[in-house]
Amino acid sequence: MGIHERKQREKERRRDDIIAAARKVFSVKGFNSATMEEIASAAELSPGTLYLYFKNKEELHTSLSINILKHLGTEIKQVVHQDISVEEKIERFRDVFIDVYDYDANILINLFHLQSGETLQNLSDEVMEQLKKYSSQAHGAIIAVVKEGIDTGLFIDEHPAAMADVIWGSYAGVVLWVDSKRLLNDQKDFVRSTLRTAFKIIIQGMKVK
Amino acid sequence: MGIHERKQREKERRRDDIIAAARKVFSVKGFNSATMEEIASAAELSPGTLYLYFKNKEELHTSLSINILKHLGTEIKQVVHQDISVEEKIERFRDVFIDVYDYDANILINLFHLQSGETLQNLSDEVMEQLKKYSSQAHGAIIAVVKEGIDTGLFIDEHPAAMADVIWGSYAGVVLWVDSKRLLNDQKDFVRSTLRTAFKIIIQGMKVK
Amino acid sequence: MGIHERKQREKERRRDDIIAAARKVFSVKGFNSATMEEIASAAELSPGTLYLYFKNKEELHTSLSINILKHLGTEIKQVVHQDISVEEKIERFRDVFIDVYDYDANILINLFHLQSGETLQNLSDEVMEQLKKYSSQAHGAIIAVVKEGIDTGLFIDEHPAAMADVIWGSYAGVVLWVDSKRLLNDQKDFVRSTLRTAFKIIIQGMKVK
Amino acid sequence: MGIHERKQREKERRRDDIIAAARKVFSVKGFNSATMEEIASAAELSPGTLYLYFKNKEELHTSLSINILKHLGTEIKQVVHQDISVEEKIERFRDVFIDVYDYDANILINLFHLQSGETLQNLSDEVMEQLKKYSSQAHGAIIAVVKEGIDTGLFIDEHPAAMADVIWGSYAGVVLWVDSKRLLNDQKDFVRSTLRTAFKIIIQGMKVK
DNA sequence: TATGAATGAGGTTTCATTCAT
DNA sequence: TATGAATGAAACCTCATTCAT
Numbered sequence: 054m055g056i057h058e059r060k061q062r063e064k065e066r067r068r069d070d071i072i073a074a075a076r077k078v079f080s081v082k083g084f085n086s087a088t089m090e091e092i093a094s095a096a097e098l099s100p101g102t103l104y105l106y107f108k109n110k111e112e113l114h115t116s117l118s119i120n121i122l123k124h125l126g127t128e129i130k131q132v133v134h135q136d137i138s139v140e141e142k143i144e145r146f147r148d149v150f151i152d153v154y155d156y157d158a159n160i161l162i163n164l165f166h167l168q169s170g171e172t173l174q175n176l177s178d179e180v181m182e183q184l185k186k187y188s189s190q191a192h193g194a195i196i197a198v199v200k201e202g203i204d205t206g207l208f209i210d211e212h213p214a215a216m217a218d219v220i221w222g223s224y225a226g227v228v229l230w231v232d233s234k235r236l237l238n239d240q241k242d243f244v245r246s247t248l249r250t251a252f253k254i255i256i257q258g259m260k261v262k
Numbered sequence: 263m264g265i266h267e268r269k270q271r272e273k274e275r276r277r278d279d280i281i282a283a284a285r286k287v288f289s290v291k292g293f294n295s296a297t298m299e300e301i302a303s304a305a306e307l308s309p310g311t312l313y314l315y316f317k318n319k320e321e322l323h324t325s326l327s328i329n330i331l332k333h334l335g336t337e338i339k340q341v342v343h344q345d346i347s348v349e350e351k352i353e354r355f356r357d358v359f360i361d362v363y364d365y366d367a368n369i370l371i372n373l374f375h376l377q378s379g380e381t382l383q384n385l386s387d388e389v390m391e392q393l394k395k396y397s398s399q400a401h402g403a404i405i406a407v408v409k410e411g412i413d414t415g416l417f418i419d420e421h422p423a424a425m426a427d428v429i430w431g432s433y434a435g436v437v438l439w440v441d442s443k444r445l446l447n448d449q450k451d452f453v454r455s456t457l458r459t460a461f462k463i464i465i466q467g468m469k470v471k
Numbered sequence: 472m473g474i475h476e477r478k479q480r481e482k483e484r485r486r487d488d489i490i491a492a493a494r495k496v497f498s499v500k501g502f503n504s505a506t507m508e509e510i511a512s513a514a515e516l517s518p519g520t521l522y523l524y525f526k527n528k529e530e531l532h533t534s535l536s537i538n539i540l541k542h543l544g545t546e547i548k549q550v551v552h553q554d555i556s557v558e559e560k561i562e563r564f565r566d567v568f569i570d571v572y573d574y575d576a577n578i579l580i581n582l583f584h585l586q587s588g589e590t591l592q593n594l595s596d597e598v599m600e601q602l603k604k605y606s607s608q609a610h611g612a613i614i615a616v617v618k619e620g621i622d623t624g625l626f627i628d629e630h631p632a633a634m635a636d637v638i639w640g641s642y643a644g645v646v647l648w649v650d651s652k653r654l655l656n657d658q659k660d661f662v663r664s665t666l667r668t669a670f671k672i673i674i675q676g677m678k679v680k
Numbered sequence: 681m682g683i684h685e686r687k688q689r690e691k692e693r694r695r696d697d698i699i700a701a702a703r704k705v706f707s708v709k710g711f712n713s714a715t716m717e718e719i720a721s722a723a724e725l726s727p728g729t730l731y732l733y734f735k736n737k738e739e740l741h742t743s744l745s746i747n748i749l750k751h752l753g754t755e756i757k758q759v760v761h762q763d764i765s766v767e768e769k770i771e772r773f774r775d776v777f778i779d780v781y782d783y784d785a786n787i788l789i790n791l792f793h794l795q796s797g798e799t800l801q802n803l804s805d806e807v808m809e810q811l812k813k814y815s816s817q818a819h820g821a822i823i824a825v826v827k828e829g830i831d832t833g834l835f836i837d838e839h840p841a842a843m844a845d846v847i848w849g850s851y852a853g854v855v856l857w858v859d860s861k862r863l864l865n866d867q868k869d870f871v872r873s874t875l876r877t878a879f880k881i882i883i884q885g886m887k888v889k
Numbered sequence: 890t891a892t893g894a895a896t897g898a899g900g901t902t903t904c905a906t907t908c909a910t
Numbered sequence: 911t912a913t914g915a916a917t918g919a920a921a922c923c924t925c926a927t928t929c930a931t
């Protein structure tokens with residue numbers, strides 16, 4: 054490993070440290086209430102240093118989502134070629150969403166929030182590209198599994214992309230909805246069981262009778 | 263109509279004007295980027311006047327969501343006792359979500375965003391109560407229809423509240439997910455058709471085979 | 472009494488009501504934290520009405536001080552021609568200060584505060600004149616008694632105005648100082664006894680040995 | 681001197697610069713009319729910088745008073761153990777008040793104003809503690825001298841704390857009173873001579889005949 | 890590369906005052 | 911004379927970002 058490469062590694066590691074610190078702070082405070090100083094402090098760095106790794110607060114925040122999206126994509130893609138039934142694959146998708154939710158309960162809302170109005174037009178093209186790339190990778194993997202289901206005669210012959218949207222949207226929406234109710238009603242731990250119910254309903258609903 | 267009553271009306275109307283103006287601005291800019299001055303300007307009022315009707319920016323913003331939630335609750339409750347099949351009722355729910363989406367594409371994310379982390383603990387108790395009230399009204403109406411489905415032997419015998427969560431979460435999630443993709447891909451108008459797919463799948467999935 | 476005169480009376484009474492309400496509010500909140508709306512509310516009037524009786528907040532506030540100063544002047548002047556010893560007269564002055572303090576613990580600081588920097592150059596000439604008039608009336612009465620003391624050989628032959636300043640300043644200063652300590656130390660009721668000590672010392676100190 | 685220490689120094693110096701600038705502005709405008717922007721401008725800093733050194737306007741203002749109180753306390757304590765007569769010590773106290781008055785004519789009213797109603801309950805505990813500490817130090821020193829006078833048979837056997845209050849209150853009150861008249865009558869420079877008269881009277885009044 | 894003090898634009902909010910009724 | 915809704919100027923304060931070290 055050359056010295057240049059080592060430096061590159063070092064830099065990536067530092068970047069990840071910052072992202073990890075930012076995730077903690079954003080999670081507790083939300084995007085606007087979190088300050089760069091808090092994040093710097095959590096990363097044991099000074100505010101100025103953050104700007105050596107991220108163009109601005111927005112891009113730091115977006116990096117979180119991209120990181121998660123990347124992770125989500127990776128996990129989802131892994132499922133596609135596993136030697137299990139289509140039904141089980143969709144069950145895995147559900148578990149991936151639960152894992153992500155367990156990892157950070159607020160990350161899904163960030164994913165939605167990301168490009169909705171408030172969030173930026175100021176994202177650099179590079180970041181925007183990544184966003185699209187990972188997003189479509191994850192989506193593509195789900196579509197592939199749905200197609201497999203249709204091809205094997207298990208699923209009804211709807212537009213596969215739409216069905217994938219239903220899976221993704223339902224999973225994410227159920228997580229968010231149950232989670233938001235948790236905060237209102239002080240109930241907990243319904244997310245998992247409700248997602249399981251969602252899975253049952255959706256898998257059943259997609260099947261050819 | 264007495265003078266007092268007329269003034270009361272007048273005041274309510276003004277409040278609604280502000281809410282309407284705020285909705286436009288928040289929709290375009292998002293909560294944090296929208297300024298009270300912009301909202302005042304959109305309502306053709308001065309900034310100070312907003313504070314005669316709303317305690318602060320936060321409460322103005324929350325009022326939007328409550329308004330929608332109230333509307334959503336009203337529409338959803340109306341469905342319950344209509345003389346149509348359970349299946350059609352759930353179809354109506356889907357349409358209500360589409361209507362809300364058409365009315366304001368960003369409002370659903372506000373509903374989620376509302377009590378998630380960043381959004382406030384500073385909401386006055388009164389506002390908080392309203393939030394809970396309308397939220398549980400809407401949810402309750404969906405549960406009632408699900409129960410009807412179970413009782414008539416149409417639906418599988420799962421926990422009705424969980425099934426209602428799946429409906430609400432899926433509908434909202436699909437809307438948000440497809441909408442967020444719309445912004446990324448500049449595609450449009452898939453929301454409706456995807457929601458229809460979602461309906462088919464979910465209604466089918468809930469049915470006893 | 473003519474109708475004009477009656478109206479005049481009525482107006483004065485209303486003015487006094489406002490002053491009374493203002494005194495309560497200013498006392499608790501201080502000049503800047505007190506709002507015209509609070510004062511109006513305390514006077515069971517609307518904000519706009521206050522401006523029919525007072526040019527602005529400043530002048531309303533100043534009117535309080537003038538009222539007190541007028542009262543103080545009246546009380547002090549009454550002492551001058553009473554058929555009691557000089558010593559007793561100065562004792563009466565002390566009691567007048569205590570009465571004023573009992574009536575409103577914050578009024579003395581207002582009297583000092585009145586024309587010090589922050590308080591206005593915007594006072595109307597009329598108000599300014601009154602201020603001077605009542606102030607010098609009160610001061611003049613004290614001077615007269617001091618002079619009487621000097622003339623009768625009781626007091627040392629210092630500049631009478633200076634001695635009167637010492638009396639006034641000491642009385643007021645002791646009240647303020649002890650009162651401000653009361654707030655820091657949560658002690659109470661030392662004002663009276665300390666003022667008595669002050670009296671003893673001052674009267675003794677002014678006497679010819 | 682290490683680099684850390686140098687930075688510490690630098691920081692203190694900056695703080696003092698701000699306090700000095702604030703004193704000028706507060707002196708002319710009073711607490712409420714003075715704006716943070718003016719103060720920043722006077723200190724040749726930007727508004728935001730002030731908040732790096734002081735939590736808010738209130739605490740900046742209080743720091744002035746504490747600074748003076750500290751100075752007052754130091755000066756007064758120095759007097760206690762000097763090898764001069766009790767009478768001269770009390771004369772020194774008078775001079776200290778005159779010095780403070782010369783340094784900033786408005787500072788004494790701030791000292792009174794400080795904890796009276798309007799001024800804050802929002803002071804941080806630390807600041808509050810300092811206030812109490814320096815205040816009681818100064819007061820304690822005066823008490824010590826009064827006790828010395830009583831013990832040596834020079835002064836009458838009154839409660840020493842009360843006599844100290846009379847000294848402090850009278851000195852401060854005379855300064856304030858004469859100063860406030862100065863503004864009304866455009867006379868000047870009577871403060872000193874009147875305080876001298878006050879001293880004569882008080883010292884004479886405290887003496888055993 | 891890292892720092893962190895300083896910046897300063899800009900936002901929310903308050904409130905004395907006005908004026909149409 | 912009385913009202914009170916509306917005004918809008920102005921203040922405090924925050925915090926993303928910069929830049930000299």
